[in-house]
Amino acid sequence: MTEIFDAIKKSAIDIKNLIETGDTSKSSNENSTGDTQLKLDIASDEIIEAIFKNVSCIKAIVSEEQEKIVPLNENGKYLIAYDPLDGSSLVDVNLSVGSIFGIYEKEFTANNLVAAAYVVYGPRVELVIATEDVKMYRLINNEFKFMQELKLNEKGKLNAPGSTQNCWSSFHKQLIDDIFEDGYRLRYSGGMVPDLHQILLKGGGLFSYPGTTDRPKGKLRQLFEVFPFAYIYEKANGQAVDGFKRALEVETTHIHDTTPCFFGSNEEINRVLKVYKENAK
Incomplete structure (x- = not known):
């Protein structure tokens, strides 16, 4: 599992750099649910897939931007479903966006989810990882540093x-x-x-x-x-x-x-x- 989180960290740094310099215009493609893909969506998806291909414990992946499950390593243990750049249409007005990752075993169903993570690309880049608890990390000098554990109150505002x-x-x-x-x-x-x-x-x-x-x-x-x-x-x-x-x-x-x-x-x-x-x- 550590390999997967390290891969997510690497992809987050690459996507951060892409957001800062990449093309925010629309592509000529649509995703599986009929949404027009931005060029940032496609490029972010390619970044994550390329990094995950080198992680031997990942058996297969599926992206919100792709039609089908992509097999990676036959002997891998984990399946990953991810949204490479959620809220990408907000980039051109300089609002925060993110990446979301669900880590599954055996098959892509809720009862097989064993961990999850997301990245926020905003004024600061933050990564949240949930296994048995929920921990937040912040990108500082190109490394993710642990900041705090996250807990919800019984009632919010x-x-x-x-x-x-x-x-x-x-x-x-x-x-x-x-x-x-x-x-x-x-x-x-x-x-x-x-x-x-x-x-x-x-x-x-x-x-x-x-x-x-x-x-x-x-x-x-x-x-x-x-x-x-x-x-x-x-x-x-x-x-x-x-x-x-x-x-x-x-x-x-x-x-x-x-x-x-x-x-x-x-x-x-x-x-x-x-x-x-x-x-x-």
């Missing part, structure tokens, strides 16, 4: 409501309105990685990306985004759910499946579960 608001269910809108009425502060950049990172560092709150009338199964992808962060939040004493059950109990039928998702500290997630149960059809 931040609210990051995602997805298209005019497609929300009426009860979800009421839930979000009630949370703001209770004094929570809006913190939403449009980037999953920086928003979830902020909630972790500030001790708690709620990030939501529900199912909507236009996307009943949500927009965020299970293997690359939802499951890794669900693992991280649970290890940080928080929760992640799809509205009704643990996110890590959601079934995967295809590598690019999506799911509604909610991440946060216990009080906020219990509140979500109560509202969704009361309004279940």
